[in-house]
Amino acid sequence: MRRDPLAFLGEDMSALKTQGLYRRLRVLDDTQAARTRIDGREVVNLSSNNYLGLTTHPRLKEKARAALEQLGVGTGSVRTIAGTMAIHMELERRLAAFKKTEAAVVFQSGFAANAGTVAAILTKDDFVISDELNHASIIDGSRLSRASIKVFPHRDASAARAILKDLPKTPRKLLITDGVFSMDGDLGALPELCELAEEFGCIMMVDDAHASGVFGANGRGTIDHFGLHGRVDVQVGTLSKAVGALGGYVAGSRSLIEFLHHRGRPFLFSTSHPPSVAATCLAAIDVLLEEPQLIEQLWANTRFFKAGLKSLGLNTGASESPITPVIVGDASVAMRLSDRLFEEGVFAQGIGFPTVARDKARVRTIVMATHTREDLQFALDTFGKVGRELGLI
Numbered sequence: 001m002r003r004d005p006l007a008f009l010g011e012d013m014s015a016l017k018t019q020g021l022y023r024r025l026r027v028l029d030d031t032q033a034a035r036t037r038i039d040g041r042e043v044v045n046l047s048s049n050n051y052l053g054l055t056t057h058p059r060l061k062e063k064a065r066a067a068l069e070q071l072g073v074g075t076g077s078v079r080t081i082a083g084t085m086a087i088h089m090e091l092e093r094r095l096a097a098f099k100k101t102e103a104a105v106v107f108q109s110g111f112a113a114n115a116g117t118v119a120a121i122l123t124k125d126d127f128v129i130s131d132e133l134n135h136a137s138i139i140d141g142s143r144l145s146r147a148s149i150k151v152f153p154h155r156d157a158s159a160a161r162a163i164l165k166d167l168p169k170t171p172r173k174l175l176i177t178d179g180v181f182s183m184d185g186d187l188g189a190l191p192e193l194c195e196l197a198e199e200f201g202c203i204m205m206v207d208d209a210h211a212s213g214v215f216g217a218n219g220r221g222t223i224d225h226f227g228l229h230g231r232v233d234v235q236v237g238t239l240s241k242a243v244g245a246l247g248g249y250v251a252g253s254r255s256l257i258e259f260l261h262h263r264g265r266p267f268l269f270s271t272s273h274p275p276s277v278a279a280t281c282l283a284a285i286d287v288l289l290e291e292p293q294l295i296e297q298l299w300a301n302t303r304f305f306k307a308g309l310k311s312l313g314l315n316t317g318a319s320e321s322p323i324t325p326v327i328v329g330d331a332s333v334a335m336r337l338s339d340r341l342f343e344e345g346v347f348a349q350g351i352g353f354p355t356v357a358r359d360k361a362r363v364r365t366i367v368m369a370t371h372t373r374e375d376l377q378f379a380l381d382t383f384g385k386v387g388r389e390l391g392l393i
């Protein structure tokens with residue numbers, strides 16, 4: 001009988017189970033909302049990137065429905081052959097104006113935008129200087145580019161400077177950071193890194209996936225928040241989190257965007273967004289511009305919830321955003337905490353290695369604009385109850 005050549009995969013999964021790191025997929029029985037049903041249980045949802053509640057916003061749903069009726073369900077082609085519709089071009093114009101850049105290009109996801117862009121603009125003779133906690137899509141894009149990868153300790157601009165001082169004066173060096181770090185909720189060292197990029201002639205790139213719709217005027221992101229317009233060459237954002245739909249984009253100079261039309265491999269070799277997705281994103285930009293109270297509510301909820309977690313005596317790290325980790329160290333404790341919270345009606349996913357360092361396992365919470373005070377107080381009371389039960393407080 002033929003031996004299963006993939007048997008080693010099962011062994012890997014057994015090892016995860018022994019280490020308490022195996023995760024069954026949680027299944028939503030309802031919408032992606034602040035209070036919803038997951039695996040048959042009513043929960044307060046603290047694991048969603050749907051910061052502003054836009055996944056179910058009436059204006060977005062209406063525009064998606066209209067585009068579906070008028071333009072159909074799919075595009076049937078990649079952008080560079082027959083898959084560019086007028087609505088894609090309109091979305092890119094609106095995104096560029098929103099980000100205050102000359103141009104923008106939309107990819108199928110934020111992952112594709114990061115990986116496709118880094119891989120396209122660098123060659124094996126170039127260097128990437130990257131924060132150690134940058135997103136996996138940046139790491140993968142860097143590897144694909146075959147450039148030399150130099151990693152600096154988290155947010156440590158002086159360490160980045162020491163690396164840059166030792167590098168040859170090659171024309172292409174990419175200095176890259178997340179705007180908001182997805183597992184810790186802290187901000188990249190953008191002002192310091194922009195200084196360095198100017199001093200050493202680097203391309204400056206920021207992945208603002210978790211900042212778009214959250215930081216800066218009307219949710220323009222960390223570049224706006226820090227007043228760095230014109231100093232970041234490559235801005236990546238996602239349409240999959242606060243914007244509530246799906247996709248990623250790069251905003252920058254016209255020549256950067258035209259280059260990506262010709263060299264960004266996910267743009268060239270993967271089918272474009274259905275028109276309903278583009279229409280949804282256009283409606284989301286309208287909401288960001290016309291309903292800023294959603295962002296204000298997100299921040300009011302964030303302040304309330306963070307203060308509550310801290311006053312319980314939990315370790316919430318150095319977060320500056322609606323993402324607040326509850327760091328417990330050991331992965332099996334994080335998974336136990338997450339499971340017990342879930343049984344009590346609070347969904348906050350446990351996160352362990354390799355997503356975070358082995359000794360920094362955590363439960364990650366994300367507040368939404370659409371949580372009510374009752375939802376958040378219930379979640380805090382539950383953290384208190386379960387935290388005491390597990391000896392964390």
Ligand SMILES: Cc1ncc(COP(=O)(O)O)c(C=O)c1O
Pocket residue numbers: 109110111112114135137178180181182207209210238239240241246247248
């Ligand atoms: C920092 C960061 N960058 C990029 C991405 C990828 O975005 P998307 O989900 O749109 O592919 C994510 C999402 O997990 C992220 O957290």
